[in-house]
Amino acid sequence: MKRSYCHHLLQTCRNLEQLKQIHAQALTQGLHHRQNLSCKIFNTYTKFNKPIEAYNVFNQIQNPDIVSWTCLISLHLNTDRPFEALLVFSNLSSLGLKPDSFSVVGALTACGRSENLGHGKAVHGMIYRHELVASGPIVGNALIDMYSRNGKIKVAQTVFDEMKSKDVATWTSLMHGFIKCDDLNSARIVFDRMPERNSVSWTAMITGYIQGGKPIEALEIFQKLKSDGNDHPTAVMIVAVLSGCADIGALDLGQLIHGYVTKTYLNLDVTVKNALMDMYCKSGSLESAERIFEEISTKDNFSWTTMILGFAVHGSGKRALEIFSDMLESGDYPNEVTFVAVLSACSHAGLVNEGRRWFNCMQEMYHLEPKIEHYGCMVDLLGRAGLVEESKDLIEKMKVPPDGIIWRSLLSSSIACKNLETAVLAGKKILELEPSDDGVYVLLWNMYCSANQWEEAIKMRKLMKDRRIKKKPGRSCIEINGVVNQFLAEDKTPNPGTETQLVLERMAQVMKVDNSYLFEMEFD
Template sequence: MLAVFSTSRRARLPSPRRSLSSSSASSAPTAGTLSTHFDRLVDRSSALSWNDIISDLARHGDYAEALRAFSWMRRLGVKPDRSTFPNAHKACGCMGLVWVGRQIHLLAHLLGLCPDLFVSSSLVDMYSKCFELVDAKKLFDETPEPNAVVWTAMIVGYVFNNRPRDALGLFKESLALAKVEERGGNIDAVSAVAALSACSRMSERRITGGIHGILLRLGLNSDVGVGNTLIDAYAKCGDLNLARQAFEVMNLRDSISWNSLISAFAQNGRSTEALSAFCEMFSRGVVESSATTLSAVLFASAQAGTLEFGRCIHSLVVKMGMGNDVYIGTSLVDMYCKCGQLGMARQAFDHTKNRNIRSWSAMIGGYAINGCGLEAMEIFSSMRRSGLKPNVVTFVSVLSACSHAGLVDQGRHWFSAMKEEYGIDPGLEHHACMVDLLGRAGKLREAHALITSMTLEPDAVIWGALLSACRVHKDVKLGELSAQKLFELDPKNCGYFVLLSNIYAGAGLWTEAKRMRVEIKSRGLVKPPGYSSIELRGRVHLFLVGDKEHPDHEEVYRYLEMLGPKLTSAGYVPDTGSVFHDIDQEEKESVLGVHSEKLAVGFGMIKTPPGTVIRVIKNLRICGDCHTVLKLVSGIEGRELVVRDSSRFHHFSNGQCSCGDYW
């Protein structure tokens, strides 16, 4: 008789009446322990009674206790049957105990149960989850006339082991077999979900569309699980319109359907649509949200800069009793940081229990983008004192903090310490942060030397950081070199041509600047329009440069006109260098006056009561003239202005900016 756990190198099992700390930690409260089930056994010699116990324990995730029950069943001489093995195999697979699984497999073989499709499918699943794909495939191949469950187990096994092409190959093979046999017995909703999961891993639109067409012909598209996975598959391909269509045509939707759509929009930068979908979900009475969904909504709120919406989600999190979830806590930290609310971010951070490396990195990164470099480094020191080792993401946040605060020496130290103290090879993002740090500090030659010494191939982000620094410090020669590299790496990006044109214009080289603008037109490139947004009473208002479409634009322009003399009295002189066109001075000053961030701030001034903090989100980097104006406005009006541009936050108060004019 084969005894599981019987080898000498494994510990002897305790009595089922003894509780095990190792297993109880992973068990669900409703599952109960083996001792509880043992006391309730009506017939300890009945396989049916033991099967119920093993099944109940495995179903509730109490896998160690399920295997212990299987062992005691054998010790008492009870013979397992075809219903016993699948749950035992499931427990082995979920715990990764392939050596135990092999023993149970041998026992099933000795009892003549391996040809059984129920047992075979569970073995394929077990070996797959233990990353033993060779054994799983061998079992699959040796199974006579495998049914849909066995086929699906093997397809899922390939997906689980990150072999999506093999999974789809097997799916197509099952389709061919079903066609030959003129039946669809090997294809069901579960196998369809597995195939679409493989599509999600591959992120290829053509393949996803092909599988979708097959499922339509088979009539499987009406299944909720299939529809939910299809949404995710199209989203991973970057086709959010088709993801939305897949959602819209579903006859029946559950909370997962809504959550999948919201996550798809949030993770692909379409934050407004993610927030709208979340609101629509609640308006339809679907209130079941997971930690993953709420984190996605908070992420979308962070990207859109909708502080009030984020606060509402925070209140919802508290009402749902999910405030202690580390993932939601980290998302709250990120949201408040990206809305410029460092005080609330720190509170969320301090209230997050069991903080992980992501929580610490989010807080460090939050201080970084808000220009609080010293505070970021203090949090970094606290993290190291707590015993957590920084990872690659943490160091990106640390180096970013050094860059925004001009902490050159600290940045150099931690860039070197990554490899020397922590054994982490700096990646492209770390090099980009260092180039940005050195470039901002005017150390352009050192930044260029760092790029040329890289073992990795520098990407567009790294050369772009150097090009931006060349514009700030008016280095034409190095700017031309950087731009040439960028034209090769990303020839369709209009921004690099604009930057070089600005460098030429700043140096008074109007012929070269004009040549760049001609080049932009000849290549058919389009510069993304600059815009600024402001949230007011739950609604986001968008302003373009020179905007005259907003319903309140006339009132905004009157305010800015009234503000002009006050700015002049405060010493304002238009920075016409921010307008890189060969036009007369008066026209340059006129262009400066209608920049989108000025319009958004003006709107905030006339629509909010005195003392209200005005928060503006800008998609591009704030220009020097707007930066000067907003500093003066904060002092003239006695208001705090918070502007998030594409690079960082600027907190304007009492005529000063948190960046110290270093951005």
């Protein structure tokens, strides 16, 4: 096999098996010592993400060029080894090789992933020394990402402002940087100013709102995408939006999205189907969720767990355990999240013995150490069954420090069982961990009042006043014709004369009439 022919085969190589055959022929004929050919074989192995084979070839290259070093950096990044990638970049510099734009982008990516700001600044200085700033937006984009990942969003903004050439990735990098720094308002400003958007930028803004606890804003962005008509939703975007629908119970919009992906033949892989299941479960439509569940030919762990948890939180604990039994029979291995769903099912259905059994099984049979979530389910299960002392004992034996959720669960069960001593203990523990939790102050105040312990009740009121604790208003959401409306207690935002305000006024009138009627009946 001639060297030129070998180069041609490498250029047309389509899979790993072909590459191994070419490599074997090169070894047989002694062509692997040729630098250019070895570099191409190495680069092709990195393209197929085969690190061991690539390392072996790289070690045989006598004088690797900048392209090969850059491929080695990329290989370390692809295998999630940013520190090794930085080490390779340092070796490149020590050998006197001049870095190009691709190698510094790899180094900046490694600095971002490892949160190594010091090395990132050094690479930034190297970029100016080698005059790589004007090599297109790719370097600037990497700088924005590196500074953003290290929490230096103002520096990233400066880099953005100084860039003469910007593309859609530049704007998306800055927007994503603000999202990483929990500044959704600035991210939205960047998003609105973008001269053009692609699926990555739309998805980043939507998922940013979802992860930032603003699902309503995420759904607004999705509706804007559909109305603009310039881009089409991707599977990743659909999953993010369905997650937002699930968080606020927007069933109508979730059903519209389900219909959309079905009509447009969007790839309904297991990830999208899992997201649909999750949305239907959290919206209370278990029949729809179970239909999708049955349609999944190859169920993964998330599929099983979602369906188990769906039945669990809606009180169908026995059905949830039946699905868990089917999962075990299918040969799928439950993980920690699955056992959270199983224990939650036992808790909601009051299945104390089953809960104890599975809590022990996850440790003895599946060698899974209980985490805070598993203890929380058990404390809730025992508390719901009125076993306050056993619940308290379990907390004392926990292998991890109990958090506010654990103590809050004990507080609720103690109040329900009128166990004042344990309730006071739980309440004080919560206030030590979360001193600004307004609900705990109110619960303890009510409990002291019910027990006629007025001095303690007064102390609790004074403590709230001294700490400037105010009860947060209740919040509710309702979906009308695909639009999610949010209401706060004592909120005066609806404008007079609007349909929403008219409905609220009518409801208030009916409630006043009903209350006056009850009042008259009571004192007749």
